[in-house]
Amino acid sequence: xxxxxxxxxxxxxxxxxxxxxxxxxxxxxxxxxxxxxxxxxxxxxxxxxxxxxxxxxxxxxxxxxxxxxxxxxxxxxxxxxxxxxxxxxxxxxxxxxxxxxxxxxxxxxxxxxxxxxxxxxxxxxxxxxxxxxxxxxxxxxxxxxxxxxxxxxxxxxxxxxxxxxxxxxxxxxxxxxxxxxxxxxxxxxxxxxxxxxxxxxxxxxxxxxxxxxxxxxxxxxxxxxxxxxxxxxxxxxxxxxxxxxxxxxxxxxxxxxxxxxxxxxxxxxxxxx
Numbered sequence: 001x002x003x004x005x006x007x008x009x010x011x012x013x014x015x016x017x018x019x020x021x022x023x024x025x026x027x028x029x030x031x032x033x034x035x036x037x038x039x040x041x042x043x044x045x046x047x048x049x050x051x052x053x054x055x056x057x058x059x060x061x062x063x064x065x066x067x068x069x070x071x072x073x074x075x076x077x078x079x080x081x082x083x084x085x086x087x088x089x090x091x092x093x094x095x096x097x098x099x100x101x102x103x104x105x106x107x108x109x110x111x112x113x114x115x116x117x118x119x120x121x122x123x124x125x126x127x128x129x130x131x132x133x134x135x136x137x138x139x140x141x142x143x144x145x146x147x148x149x150x151x152x153x154x155x156x157x158x159x160x161x162x163x164x165x166x167x168x169x170x171x172x173x174x175x176x177x178x179x180x181x182x183x184x185x186x187x188x189x190x191x192x193x194x195x196x197x198x199x200x201x202x203x204x205x206x207x208x209x210x211x212x213x214x215x216x217x218x219x220x221x222x223x224x225x226x227x228x229x230x231x232x233x234x235x236x237x238x239x240x241x242x243x244x245x246x247x248x249x250x251x252x253x254x255x256x257x258x259x260x261x262x263x264x265x266x267x268x269x270x271x272x273x
Contacts, residue, residue, distance in 0.1 A: 016221030017172050018118050021094025022052035024065060024168060030056060031066040038070040038254055040101070047095040047125050063258045064266065067251045071268050072167060072196050073102060079194040080108050085161040089113065089151070091185070092142060092169045095122060099131040109134040111156055115141060143177070148184060161192035171200040171224040178226050179234075186238035186273070195240055195271040198247075202227035204264050231267050240271035 029044035031037055045053060076098060080088055086108050090096050093112035104110070110131070112119065116139030123137065138154045140147035152158070164185055170178050185195065204210050205227040217223050228234055232242040247265035251258035258265045 018094070018115060019052075019220075020168070020222055021092075021114075021118060022048050023055060023059065025095035026052040026056040027062060027065040028069060029053065030061060031069070036255070038066045038256070039073055041069075041097055043097045043100060043126055043129065044095070047097070047122060049125075063251060063256050064247050067247055067254055067256050067258055068167065068198055068268060070254060071245070071250050072165060073098070075194075075196050075270050076104075076163060076165065077102060079163045079196075080104060085163045085193060087111065087156060087160060088163045088165065089156065091164065091166045091181075093137075094118060094168075096165075096167075097126075098165075099133055099135040100126070100129060102132070104133040106133050109136060109155065111136050111138055111151060111154060113138050113140055113142060113147060113151065115139065142181070148188060151188075156188075158188040159190055161190050161194075162188065163194040164189070164196065166195070166197040168198065170197065170226055170228075172222060172226075174225050182235065182238050186240070189273050191273060193273040195235065195242075195269070195273070197231075197269050197271075199228040199231045199267045199269070200224060200226070201260070201264050201266050202229045204260060204266065207264065228267065229263075231269050235269065235271050240273055242269050242271035244269050 025044045025048035028041045029048055032040045032042065032044060076088065079085060081104065088104070088108060089111045090098070091113050093114045096112065098104070099110040099112070110133060112135065119137045119139050136154050138150055140150045166181070173181065189195070205214065205224060214224055232244045235242045245268045246262040247258045247268060248260060248262050250268055260266070
């Protein structure tokens with residue numbers, strides 16, 4: 001069996017965007033140690049690995065990550081926990097552990113889509129613990145055509161309502177790819193489906209004060225390309241009715257300050273079809 005130290009070394013071979021999944025896990029691990037933690041993710045530190053935990057010391061805490069995690073935790077629980085969709089699809093799942101830690105009903109199937117090498121790493125590091133519900137890993141390249149077929153082959157049914165989670169992804173894509181992604185998701189979404197996603201504010205990408213952070217992301221090979229100032233309009237084009245909240249507003253309700261204020265902090269979206 002591959003040990004954790006070997007997997008941490010292999011993490012250096014992941015592409016830069018995939019590595020951000022490990023850093024996000026490190027941030028979730030750090031949050032879980034707080035006395036006022038917004039959630040607890042007991043697997044996060046192991047999935048992040050020592051390298052990502054060390055990098056976190058350089059990067060520092062990003063309040064938006066725990067706020068976003070808590071927001072989507074509650075939205076998923078409300079969507080699938082009370083007779084809603086029985087299938088949850090996590091797009092670009094990375095080191096997501098909701099199949100393990102949310103206590104989802106055992107008749108829910110969680111489909112995790114991401115690159116095979118990232119899902120393989122996760123499988124090896126989490127093999128000792130069982131998910132609360134049925135979990136299906138689907139190794140795909142989301143930038144390529146055909147992931148819908150792989151999802152269907154894994155048992156997904158487009159004729160049934162689905163809860164979709166697209167978390168921390170859209171900023172890494174170009175606008176045509178963002179639109180294509182939501183077009184594909186919409187085509188697979190029966191009435192009664194939910195779509196949970198988030199967006200960087202377009203104003204942030206254009207703000208001079210954001211340049212140091214954006215340049216650092218470029219240096220890491222994980223540049224941000226896309227932002228939205230009206231995500232509700234974007235999703236309405238595909239037949240979704242969206243409730244849009246600012247990171248700053250949600251953070252204030254949770255007792256966490258998120259930089260940027262309502263217009264610059266980005267958007268958390270829960271849409272229905």
